[in-house]
Amino acid sequence: MNAHAMGGVAGVPRTWGGLKPRHDPAAAPISFNVGDEDAELVLPPGNLAGVCPWCQGALAGKQARCVNCEENAGALGGTVEPIIPISLYAKPSPLRDWLTFYKDDGEAPADPLAREAIGTILERFFAENEAWISRLGADGLVIVPSTRRPPPHPLAVLASERIRPPLTVKSGLMRTTASLGHNKPNAQAFEVSRELHGRRIVLLEDVYTSGARAQSAAHALRCVDTQISALFVIGRRYNPGYSEQSNAVFARQKAMDFEWSAELRDVTRTLDA
Numbered sequence: 701m702n703a704h705a706m707g708g709v710a711g712v713p714r715t716w717g718g719l720k721p722r723h724d725p726a727a728a729p730i731s732f733n734v735g736d737e738d739a740e741l742v743l744p745p746g747n748l749a750g751v752c753p754w755c756q757g758a759l760a761g762k763q764a765r766c767v768n769c770e771e772n773a774g775a776l777g778g779t780v781e782p783i784i785p786i787s788l789y790a791k792p793s794p795l796r797d798w799l800t801f802y803k804d805d806g807e808a809p810a811d812p813l814a815r816e817a818i819g820t821i822l823e824r825f826f827a828e829n830e831a832w833i834s835r836l837g838a839d840g841l842v843i844v845p846s847t848r849r850p851p852p853h854p855l856a857v858l859a860s861e862r863i864r865p866p867l868t869v870k871s872g873l874m875r876t877t878a879s880l881g882h883n884k885p886n887a888q889a890f891e892v893s894r895e896l897h898g899r900r901i902v903l904l905e906d907v908y909t910s911g912a913r914a915q916s917a918a919h920a921l922r923c924v925d926t927q928i929s930a931l932f933v934i935g936r937r938y939n940p941g942y943s944e945q946s947n948a949v950f951a952r953q954k955a956m957d958f959e960w961s962a963e964l965r966d967v968t969r970t971l972d973a
């Protein structure tokens with residue numbers, strides 16, 4: 701197949717270099733215009749009743765902690781890192797598409813509009829919370845690598861471009877060959893290079909569903925005495941069809957106005973597992 705130009709930004713053809721795109725751009729075009737992020741992001745619930753205080757997923761009945769967090773804690777030394785999501789999302793949605801296509805997958809290239817959307821979200825969240833984040837005292841931002849692709853990870857590149865100093869992206873968290881999957885946390889799935897040992901960092905993950913990947917990464921960092929000041933997540937996935945509780949929490953949050961300031965969201969970051 702020859703290079704295939706597709707619709708998108710007027711006058712700027714998108715060239716996939718002969719690679720097969722992972723989505724059908726005619727059936728489901730990726731779009732992003734400035735301001736779309738305000739309309740499409742969904743306010744996370746924080747510590748509202750009926751929500752897991754660690755991962756902000758919906759709780760069934762009178763649980764103190766959700767099933768995923770219990771599984772992660774059981775496999776990872778008993779500790780779960782509380783997350784600070786920028787937004788919730790469900791499938792289908794523009795945020796889901798942006799999070800899926802902002803990076804290449806080794807075969808198909810990144811979608812430029814999806815990349816612009818995720819870059820804009822990162823830039824706004826970190827700029828609007830700059831004072832609060834600086835008080836965390838972290839001296840680096842570390843990306844949870846999603847695959848065993850050679851570094852740098854596309855999210856690390858994007859974060860370097862869009863998040864202002866003094867918070868700088870640090871490498872040194874790497875996937876090992878140990879298995880890792882949805883609902884399958886693994887204490888051996890990540891390794892940490894020496895320059896991160898004993899440091900204080902903030903961790904950034906793009907998508908959080910069961911948390912197996914981000915929590916396994918957090919575990920590897922804790923094992924070398926790296927302090928995690930905060931675990932930020934761009935999109936915390938909800939499946940409203942999973943349960944009545946999930947549906948109710950997601951519907952309630954979607955009806956609320958989005959708020960960029962984490963301080964105004966009353967985030968609790970110091971929960972003990």
Ligand SMILES: [Zn+2]
Pocket residue numbers: 752753754755756757765766767768769770
């Ligand atoms: Zn949870």
